[in-house]
Amino acid sequence: MEWCLSMPKVELHAHLNGSIRDSTLLELTEGLIRKGVMDISELEHIIRKYNRSVAEVFKLFDLIHILTTDHTTVTRITKEVIEDFATENVVYLELRTTPKRNDSVGMTKRSYVEAVLKGLRSITSVEVDFIPHCEDSKSLFSSLPPIGHVRKRIYVRLLLSIDRRETAEAAMETVKLALEMRPFGVVGIDLSGNPSIGDWTTYLPALKFAREQGLYVTLHCGEVPNSEEIKNMLDFRPQRIGHACHLEDEHWRQLKSSKIPVEICLTSNIRTLTIRSIHVHHFGDLYKAKHPLVLCTDDSGVFSTSLTEEYKYAADSFGLGRREMFELSRNGIEHIFANSQVKEDLRNFFNSVAKKYGSVTKALS
Numbered sequence: 373m374e375w376c377l378s379m380p381k382v383e384l385h386a387h388l389n390g391s392i393r394d395s396t397l398l399e400l401t402e403g404l405i406r407k408g409v410m411d412i413s414e415l416e417h418i419i420r421k422y423n424r425s426v427a428e429v430f431k432l433f434d435l436i437h438i439l440t441t442d443h444t445t446v447t448r449i450t451k452e453v454i455e456d457f458a459t460e461n462v463v464y465l466e467l468r469t470t471p472k473r474n475d476s477v478g479m480t481k482r483s484y485v486e487a488v489l490k491g492l493r494s495i496t497s498v499e500v501d502f503i504p505h506c507e508d509s510k511s512l513f514s515s516l517p518p519i520g521h522v523r524k525r526i527y528v529r530l531l532l533s534i535d536r537r538e539t540a541e542a543a544m545e546t547v548k549l550a551l552e553m554r555p556f557g558v559v560g561i562d563l564s565g566n567p568s569i570g571d572w573t574t575y576l577p578a579l580k581f582a583r584e585q586g587l588y589v590t591l592h593c594g595e596v597p598n599s600e601e602i603k604n605m606l607d608f609r610p611q612r613i614g615h616a617c618h619l620e621d622e623h624w625r626q627l628k629s630s631k632i633p634v635e636i637c638l639t640s641n642i643r644t645l646t647i648r649s650i651h652v653h654h655f656g657d658l659y660k661a662k663h664p665l666v667l668c669t670d671d672s673g674v675f676s677t678s679l680t681e682e683y684k685y686a687a688d689s690f691g692l693g694r695r696e697m698f699e700l701s702r703n704g705i706e707h708i709f710a711n712s713q714v715k716e717d718l719r720n721f722f723n724s725v726a727k728k729y730g731s732v733t734k735a736l737s
């Protein structure tokens with residue numbers, strides 16, 4: 373575990389509100405109960421449960437959203453979540469979140485994203501790079517840190533999520549907002565939300581527009597069985613997909629020949645009972661086939677996990693050694709939604725870490 377913690381990592385599938393700290397969630401819940409604003413008796417058994425079904429997880433998200441959807445809290449959790457990832461040596465993070473409206477506090481989708489950006493900018497304990505650079509700007513890892521420098525360094529990029537409950541118009545609003553916020557670190561669009569509801573084709577115009585405008589697109593794909601949707605999503609050829617659990621033989625063939633990278637969320641899939649046992653998880657097959665993969669947390673708060681634990685889980689379940697874990701982490705760089713300069717900086721950094729591990733062979737075997 374120590375080794376997985378110290379290894380530099382790349383996180384590409386983390387939902388902001390799903391990554392909330394337990395202590396923050398508890399504090400916010402207690403605050404509302406004290407004020408008598410909330411009766412959680414109905415939800416108590418879901419909060420206390422360990423394995424929650426997909427439907428129960430989405431009930432929990434509705435509760436979390438009640439607690440977090442105001443500007444101050446959004447700013448706070450953004451800061452905390454990024455600090456937490458940096459603490460476990462995540463050096464590149466793509467954080468995704470659904471811009472929300474909350475009329476009762478005057479929140480619009482734009483002011484929601486501004487609150488997220490405020491959280492990003494407020495971090496001082498960690499060196500954060502979140503503004504996409506021009507090619508000649510300074511990179512985060514290339515300069516030598518000053519002597520005695522112990523601060524963590526992390527690249528952060530944002531994806532705006534479209535929720536499957538939204539209308540086509542709301543989705544288009546999110547894409548336009550992402551375009552407007554590009555200079556401040558928004559790089560792409562995600563389609564997520566309860567996979568059992570909505571029809572993804574509602575969002576096709578917005579997703580196509582996003583792609584035409586040069587935004588990256590990733591889709592939650594195959595979290596529940598839905599053969600036609602899975603096929604159509606793969607035909608759309610997003611730059612990455614999340615999960616890829618309920619694919620049928622023809623979809624596996626299509627996925628493998630398309631080489632679309634898959635964001636793998638082991639704990640999330642097991643806890644939501646999306647996959648019945650870790651030993652039959654498709655990570656094993658895709659890894660053997662050398663399909664592009666990235667290990668991710670999905671919702672580290674909701675599923676009580678961390679990227680460190682996901683690596684340990686994969687290592688224990690599929691027999692990966694240190695060298696394999698390091699390579700898996702390093703390969704993630706090739707699938708990030710950032711420019712070539714950031715990729716190069718990360719590649720150089722991973723190379724220097726590999727050298728530092730010393731006689732590489734000893735530390736990585």
Ligand SMILES: CNc1ncnc2c1ncn2[C@@H]1O[C@H](COP(=O)(O)O)[C@@H](O)[C@H]1O
Nearest residue numbers: 387388389390433469470533535564565592
């Ligand atoms: C468990 N698997 C999952 N499948 C699909 N969507 C998920 C998800 N986990 C999280 N989300 C999406 O992310 C939102 C929470 O973060 P934000 O409010 O956007 O920051 C959830 O409401 C859901 O829309």
Ligand SMILES: [Zn+2]
Nearest residue numbers: 564592614670
């Ligand atoms: Zn997800």
